[in-house]
Amino acid sequence: MFFAVQTWVLLILGVxxxxxxxxALVDCLRRRPDAFVAAxxxxxxxxxxxxxxxxAVGFVVIFSPLSIFGLLAVVAGAVYLADVRPAxxxxxxxxxSIGPYGPW
Structure with missing residues (x-):
């Protein structure tokens, strides 16, 4: 029983x-090349x-997202979304996002 729950949790995390x-990849591909240099x-x-x-690594390790390669893949996406995308x-x-009191 515990093994089945653990498998589902890992699958949800992997997906x-x-x-x-x-x-992150789709957002990157939609941006202008000169914006990266300007930022x-x-x-x-x-x-x-x-x-x-x-x-690609995330797709391969979808059933074991807590492996070192899975974690590195998530970190790459997170760095882009948290640092590069706002710039x-x-x-x-x-x-x-614009909230009720302006952008945040």
Whole structure:
């Protein structure tokens, strides 16, 4: 019984991690190349390769997301979403979430 629950939890974590990696890759591919340079981040080609490799690794280790490769893949996606994406939004003039008291 415990093994079945543990398997389902790992599968849910793996699918969630894979979703984060694919979302980061798609967001990266939709951005203009000059925005990366203007935001003082690495190039679009660099981030596209890193995130494509992360998504591929995330797909391969979907049943064991807590392996070292699975964790590195999630970290790559998280770094892009937490650091690069907000800088690109600021450079391109996109606004993030706008709450009732303005952007946050």
């Amino acid at each position: 969630g991690a894979f979703g984060v990696e694919v979302y 003082s981040k690495r190039t679009k080609q660099f981030w596209s390769i890193v995130l494509a490799v992360a998504a 690109l939004d600021q450079v391109t003039g996109r606004r993030g």
